[in-house]
Amino acid sequence: MNLERIITVRNLFVSYGHHRVLKGINLDIYKNRITAIMGPSGCGKSTLLRCLNRMIDLSEGARIKGQVLYRGENIYSPKVDPAHIRFRIGMVFQKPNPFPKSIFENVAFGPRINGYKGDLSALVEQSLQRAGLWDEVKDRLHENAYMLSGGQQQRLCIARALALEPEVLLLDEPCSALDPISTMHVEELIRQLKERLTIVIVTHNIQQAARVADYTAFLLQGELVEFGETSAMFTVPKDKRTEDFITGRFG
Numbered sequence: 741m742n743l744e745r746i747i748t749v750r751n752l753f754v755s756y757g758h759h760r761v762l763k764g765i766n767l768d769i770y771k772n773r774i775t776a777i778m779g780p781s782g783c784g785k786s787t788l789l790r791c792l793n794r795m796i797d798l799s800e801g802a803r804i805k806g807q808v809l810y811r812g813e814n815i816y817s818p819k820v821d822p823a824h825i826r827f828r829i830g831m832v833f834q835k836p837n838p839f840p841k842s843i844f845e846n847v848a849f850g851p852r853i854n855g856y857k858g859d860l861s862a863l864v865e866q867s868l869q870r871a872g873l874w875d876e877v878k879d880r881l882h883e884n885a886y887m888l889s890g891g892q893q894q895r896l897c898i899a900r901a902l903a904l905e906p907e908v909l910l911l912d913e914p915c916s917a918l919d920p921i922s923t924m925h926v927e928e929l930i931r932q933l934k935e936r937l938t939i940v941i942v943t944h945n946i947q948q949a950a951r952v953a954d955y956t957a958f959l960l961q962g963e964l965v966e967f968g969e970t971s972a973m974f975t976v977p978k979d980k981r982t983e984d985f986i987t988g989r990f991g
């Protein structure tokens with residue numbers, strides 16, 4: 741099987757003030773695959789995710805050492821524009837955070853401010869289709885996004901990210917605020933999206949990693965304990981700590 745590395749994390753350390761949160765992480769993210777970052781609360785999952793598209797720059801007091809290569813280029817090099825990186829590597833957060841605007845405007849906003857020259861209505865429709873939301877909203881595009889359910893709002897946020905046609909999508913616990921049915925919809929959507937994109941999803945939910953991810957990284961107290969194919973890790977974990985975590989002995 742031909743796996744292409746799209747992101748490579750090399751010897752990454754992150755501290756907030758004197759608190760070292762990531763301790764020498766090395767990790768490969770493969771193109772058109774879903775990678776889960778799993779681990780107990782506070783182990784550094786979101787911090788690692790935020791390092792992958794320089795969102796970490798916005799966290800006050802964060803200091804980064806090491807490299808994150810995107811298509812072979814270190815995104816922390818001074819010549820790299822973080823806005824460009826965030827454009828190519830989009831992000832969806834834990835809590836759905838639509839803008840206080842119409843459903844249409846939520847999706848159209850990013851492309852418009854980035855000077856999109858094509859047919860905006862067609863792009864909005866396509867993005868909502870890809871996010872599995874079109875049929876539910878096509879007759880109410882001009883209603884305020886806050887009228888949607890939590891699960892629909894999260895799929896709208898995914899559509900908003902997709903409208904910028906990113907190559908990689910980072911999802912930070914995208915289902916933690918959703919009910920089981922909405923979670924199922926979002927997980928199904930994530931599986932469909934990997935045909936076009938590369939996905940990295942943070943989850944503290946072991947079952948979710950097992951259900952959706954091709955690869956899983958297990959993080960504990962800022963260290964990468966184990967990384968590999970999800971099916972192998974869940975059947976024959978290499979590290980005792982991974983085994984303890986997936987069998988529910990802690991976390």
Ligand SMILES: Nc1ncnc2c1ncn2[C@@H]1O[C@H](COP(=O)(O)OP(=O)(O)OP(=O)(O)O)[C@@H](O)[C@H]1O
Nearest residue numbers: 756761780781782783784785786787788799800944
């Ligand atoms: N901006 C910040 N300033 C200071 N400390 C922070 C900041 N963000 C995170 N931390 C600390 O860094 C550690 C790792 O946090 P992080 O959010 O990356 O973990 P996590 O595994 O995603 O946790 P959770 O599952 O609870 O969201 C925690 O101890 C947290 O308190």
